[in-house]
Amino acid sequence: MDQIGISSWDSSPSLPIPLDIFFDVVQHLPIQSILALRQTSKSFYAITRLRSLWALLLRTLVQEQNIPIPYFHGKSLNFLSAWELERLTCYALALRNNWTSPDPDAKREVDFYKPTEPDSRIIFMEFLPGRGNRWLISVTMTAQPRKYVIQCWDVAIPTPVCIAELTHMEGPYGGVVINDDPSSPAIIAMQSALTEILTIDFDEEDPESAFVPLTTIDGIREIHLLSGNTLVTRRPKNGGEVSIWDINDQPCEKIQLVNPSLIQNDRCQAMYLRDDYMVIIRQQTVEFYSTIPRPNIIATPGAPISYPLAQYSFQWRTETVNMSEQVSWHAARSHRPSPINIVVRFGSIYPWPVNILHHFVLTPNPAYVPGRETSLCNLPYLAQPTPVQTIGSPVRLFSPSSVALGRYGTALWLDSHAEDWVGPSDCGQRLAGRILMATGESSTSQRSSGASMVFRVRHDDLWNKVAINEESGRIAVGYVNGSITLYEYS
16 A cells, blocks of 8 residues: 555546645644545545555654654554554544543543541552553552551553552551653552562452562651652651662662752652753752762762752742653654653642642753763753743632643642532532643743643542543542542543
């Protein structure tokens, strides 16, 4: 089919334009028009079956627009047939159209995991990156007796099932973090009286045996980031330094990140680690560090110390921060840093946070030279985050709220703005979202806006956590009673 020649195309009386011009034109058409064109003649039927056409459309309509591809699972495009490329293109655009509509239509909705113990609530939820986009990690806390149940769910089947479960009952519990590298065997880190690095045996038939310990680090610390074989923690006492650990074989502390100008017990809100640099957002500062270990100027015991290369201070203290690198086809092709989206809800002097979400972007530094060591003269990003837009998101006093931020720019949040759907009330919640444009616009073009997608509204305040997976078009919502609801939009 791909052997149709230019001459045969040009000689057809019903096809008056050259094939290359046709390709230039057709990529500007809606996908429905291309499929309709296929029905008009044998020549158009043959041309719209070309593998080269669908490779072009997948690249220009999907990849270059930074649109996630459902059911792709990291396959190589070079080995996909014309039919497979066409199917992926249609799936991606159909999901995008549904996902970004004002009232997205859930193709599947399923409730699962209703704990029998009273006073149970979901305190953590996150989809595992990669691995077929089918696994959800949740943590449920039960008050009496106090225990924490960590579970891994297979959500790709009609009724999600728990394939791994770990119950923690004794000693302190400091939370979990998920590895952002799907190729790493270390899947999850959990903090209790020590730091445990765990993997998951997805083929194990007994869920209680599926979480497999890999290594441990003695001591109590805050865990913040797990990326490949690197764990980032913060010491809760004695200055609160941030430590970077190599968890291969025998875990060791590689470097400490210290900011002498700050009170180190200022908690860390979000972190981003790449190559030889790291970005840390604390309650009021954004800090850039080199992660290359160097001998300390003054010889001291312990790991080498790195100080900020640059930093920026927000005007107000933050209540919550979500940070995610924006998938960028053009940045990846040019081997440049991708923009980083930051969604902030600032705190206030009142017992409730500010009713606005602020969208900032860490803009790539145009003077940055990839491959050269990160330094004060070669920062990958401009130190000052660029304000892009503000989003109205009211939260009532003591009402649960949550924000999730996807790699493809979807910001998703729970708030109390339900009056437009349920009328005036003392309770009610909205599951809303917006596609963020990591454009790095100047502050003079900052815009105020609201949600562009409203996924669900309810009459009570039972939601408290939200997780998102853009590649599969799935959203998971956790409840204050420990239940979970999965919505699928692909």
